[in-house]
């Protein structure tokens with residue numbers, strides 16, 4: 073009967089979204105008067121998930137699941153749900169969660185709603201609020217099946233401590249992983265990714281060329297931020313595809329989004345609107361982005377950004 | 393190789409989103425509909441397989457008669473045949489069920505869908521379709537090669553990409569990168585003329601109950617005015633003391 077939450081880790085360490093998902097799932101469990109079980113694949117120190125409200129952890133240790141494999145991970149989550157008799161399964165909106173959720177949904181004949189922004193509005197019928205039209209609107213959707221899958225949107229609930237003693241149980245589900253095989257991974261391990269970042273620094277066509285990204289990288293480094301870009305910038309090959317954000321690129325739901333030399337086209341805004349605070353630096357006071365921003369500086373990026381880097385260096389040395 | 397491209401018919405990305413009937417329905421008034429951008433990338437890749445490897449390419453949509461211009465556009469771009477399952481698409485699961493039937497009937501080897509539709513952002517139809525048809529599945533795909541019954545796919549992951557090896561039948565959730573932006577094709581006059589005579593089959597849906605139902609829509613609160621600052625010192629202060637994000 074308990075609520076089940078899937079907790080994502082990398083190299084054994086749980087991600088912030090895993091803690092957020094547990095906090096949120098605990099909220100649902102409390103509203104339903106039941107307990108919360110977390111399922112963890114190759115995570116370390118799993119009993120710490122109790123800090124956010126899990127009273128039980130199903131711990132899976134399996135070499136075959138060392139790198140993410142949607143088929144195998146879906147087997148784990150589905151079997152954990154069956155074992156616990158869970159009727160509500162909480163996933164996140166990470167790329168991996170979105171990859172495995174539809175597979176779990178079919179296995180369990182469960183209705184699935186992604187991009188959910190808060191606790192259920194109602195438990196019977198089970199109703200959740202979620203983003204649609206790429207952040208241009210919300211929908212309230214009923215899930216009508218016995219088993220329900222909720223995909224929590226990033227940064228929608230926050231991490232909430234809820235000290236609970238978690239019992240850890242070894243779990244050995246039967247998994248199949250053979251059909252899609254990872255041949256090689258090409259990933260910059262020293263960089264913050266857009267998905268994990270609290271702060272994202274993004275550059276547009278106003279930066280004139282790829283040779284001018286040094287200051288964007290430097291600004292990002294000081295802030296511990298990920299770098300991103302507008303679509304034309306990646307189309308022209310100034311920056312890699314993986315940095316393209318917006319309606320047809322990666323979604324951004326960071327605490328702070330800094331847009332430099334980006335006009336603020338509707339397709340760009342749609343993808344980054346879920347960010348909490350938006351700062352715009354643009355030399356055109358009429359740029360549409362100013363209407364969507366919280367703070368703005370009208371000015372030439374080539375003057376403003378180096379100044380901002382200097383000020384932040386001062387700020388960091390004073391607040392270190 | 394038989395390819396099916398799943399085409400979702402969505403409001404153009406510039407559309408203003410409004411609702412009617414007490415905010416229970418999407419207001420299509422004045423809205424221009426297009427091929428879902430992620431599907432257009434897949435369709436363009438399918439054209440490459442057609443031209444270089446002799447693949448046949450069908451497109452399918454689950455929707456009412458109003459989606460036919462979108463299917464005709466896919467035919468004008470170069471697809472050989474189109475299928476419309478005559479049903480109002482109310483949830484991802486029921487759509488995936490219909491498409492699964494199309495895949496079974498047509499014995500397709502490769503099914504190209506999009507990572508997500510830009511309207512409901514479900515991102516669920518391709519994975520469900522793979523699971524329902526027992527096909528392999530690669531999501532957020534940014535590169536695809538097929539050699540006989542083997543496929544090599546590149547998947548975008550957080551902070552990079554990975555290369556995957558798999559076999560057909562395969563369902564792909566594609567996005568920009570599976571072809572480049574500059575590869576997209578605008579239908580020419582000849583294509584548009586030919587599309588008029590290409591087959592567009594209309595099929596009645598099989599029974600498949602939706603699992604979810606939207607009861608209400610809501611628009612986000614209007615945003616307060618931007619605070620313009622004159623110098624970077626003030627900005628750093630505001631971000632630290634007011635917004636508390638640094």
Ligand SMILES: Cc1cc2nc3c(=O)[nH]c(=O)nc-3n(C[C@H](O)[C@H](O)[C@H](O)COP(=O)(O)OP(=O)(O)OC[C@H]3O[C@@H](n4cnc5c(N)ncnc54)[C@H](O)[C@@H]3O)c2cc1C
Nearest residue numbers: 276277278302303318319320321333334335340355356373
């Ligand atoms: C189907 C479709 C999907 C799309 N999806 C996306 C998407 O997902 N993401 C996306 O980003 N776009 C998307 N677009 C493209 C979008 O419409 C815009 O064309 C794009 O966002 C513009 O990028 P930009 O702001 O970098 O460039 P521009 O519009 O050229 O803007 C450059 C800005 O830089 C400013 N500038 C110039 N010089 C300076 C300077 N020295 N200092 C400071 N500022 C300066 C200018 O005032 C201007 O505002 C999509 C378009 C379509 C049709």
Ligand SMILES: Nc1ncnc2c1ncn2[C@@H]1O[C@H](COP(=O)(O)O)[C@@H](O)[C@H]1O
Nearest residue numbers: 398453454505506508509514515516517
């Ligand atoms: N009504 C539909 N008809 C055909 N294909 C669809 C339909 N809805 C979704 N798809 C396909 O599934 C992908 C993901 O859609 P979704 O799960 O709705 O975000 C789309 O990019 C399409 O390829």
